[in-house]
């Protein structure tokens with residue numbers, strides 16, 4: 001009998017049957033509040049009627065119009081729709097399927113366009129599981145162990161995480177920028193450095209927002225040395241943080257923007273955006289792929305972007321995120337075992353620690369497991385898996401936020417009682 005690989009781990013025992021909005025229904029008919037959104041993917045909620053209609057219509061019209069063979073309308077529409085939300089400088093887009101693939105496309109573009117071999121990544125970042133993306137991933141050894149030799153040319157700089165260092169934000173930023181300068185002086189000369197690549201909010205690494213002054217420091221150094229700034233907005237983009245792109249919380253624009261996850265409400269689609277001047281510096285034919293910009297995925301993405309605009313989902317995300325964060329803070333106020341509640345928009349985290357301040361993955365796991373038992377789907381993250389994250393769909397309403405918080409309050413109380 002064939003079985004699913006045992007290496008594939010599932011965070012919950014739920015057998016999903018159907019979904020609508022922030023609700024996921026299991027095969028026994030039990031209704032779960034889904035605060036995982038397929039790891040931040042179902043931006044418009046499960047099976048938004050307009051996304052369903054667009055995908056169904058496209059399936060009946062043209063499923064696959066391979067984009068290095070022919071052009072198709074959903075792709076052209078998607079380029080036009082994205083033009084409305086991208087920074088105007090980033091006027092050229094390329095599409096692939098997964099986040100990892102798009103990250104690698106950004107790397108290829110950066111190396112070819114600059115003629116430089118190296119990149120600098122930031123400690124705790126997650127960029128994917130393929131070899132180049134895994135090499136640039138430093139959120140946990142599980143993504144790298146046993147996979148060597150990894151790709152050359154990757155240097156790791158500190159990420160300014162105030163909680164981890166036990167410093168205030170400004171001290172952490174000053175330290176991280178000084179270390180970056182030291183790396184450029186001692187490990188990879190600017191003339192050998194193609195790009196800095198960073199998530200504006202560390203995702204898998206623990207939902208830690210990069211301070212605006214840090215991103216500004218990267219932008220300034222990138223401009224000074226002709227290094228490209230790549231923002232991996234695979235998880236933070238498409239409204240997730242309460243702005244359409246997370247970098248809009250700061251006053252900077254990347255040279256290359258990487259997107260995926262929320263862009264097509266669950267259909268596999270990813271992409272990169274850059275200026276046409278930058279894109280045209282790379283080698284013709286270096287971008288492509290069998291399934292990239294699949295017609296059904298593009299139609300779903302066009303519908304997704306229109307729903308986000310028509311239903312004001314970015315503003316809803318900001319408002320519901322603030323409501324959820326304040327509720328999480330109230331829960332945290334009742335215990336000294338929650339080290340921090342943090343995040344942006346609907347990308348929020350609760351970090352658990354032991355009584356003496358060490359990471360507490362057991363308590364995080366217990367709270368997550370009990371929440372799932374009580375009907376709230378959650379995931380953990382962070383290098384020690386001691387962070388419980390909440391990333392509900394952007395369509396969530398106040399009643400659903402409050403219902404999730406009520407479960408979370410009970411789950412934390414029960415988990416503390418068992419610890």
Ligand SMILES: Cc1ncc(COP(=O)(O)O)c(C=O)c1O
Nearest residue numbers: 098099100126127128203234235
């Ligand atoms: C920031 C970031 N980059 C890249 C990836 C990789 O995307 P994928 O799993 O689609 O390859 C992820 C996935 O979680 C991500 O969160």
